[in-house]
Amino acid sequence: MATISSTEQSQYERLAEQLALMPETVARLLVDHAADDTGRCVGCTRPGTGYPARVHPCTLHRLALMALAVRRRMGER
Numbered sequence: 001m002a003t004i005s006s007t008e009q010s011q012y013e014r015l016a017e018q019l020a021l022m023p024e025t026v027a028r029l030l031v032d033h034a035a036d037d038t039g040r041c042v043g044c045t046r047p048g049t050g051y052p053a054r055v056h057p058c059t060l061h062r063l064a065l066m067a068l069a070v071r072r073r074m075g076e077r
């Protein structure tokens with residue numbers, strides 16, 4: 001996993017907070033961005049080839065997980 005700056009981190013958190021309000025989108029992302037047999041994301045394919053290009057968990061999968069964590073926090077309030 002690449003390290004990301006704190007600015008990017010808070011942008012991801014804001015995005016995750018928005019996503020947390022869209023549970024169907026979060027579920028869709030988790031289904032579409034699952035790992036294949038070789039540990040790569042089946043949703044993040046190389047353009048034009050359909051070949052999985054990203055190591056799983058990809059950015060979108062992690063974002064969906066963050067959104068789930070936000071939902072849990074919202075549920076606890």
Ligand SMILES: [Zn+2]
Binds near residue numbers: 043044061
């Ligand atoms: Zn992906």
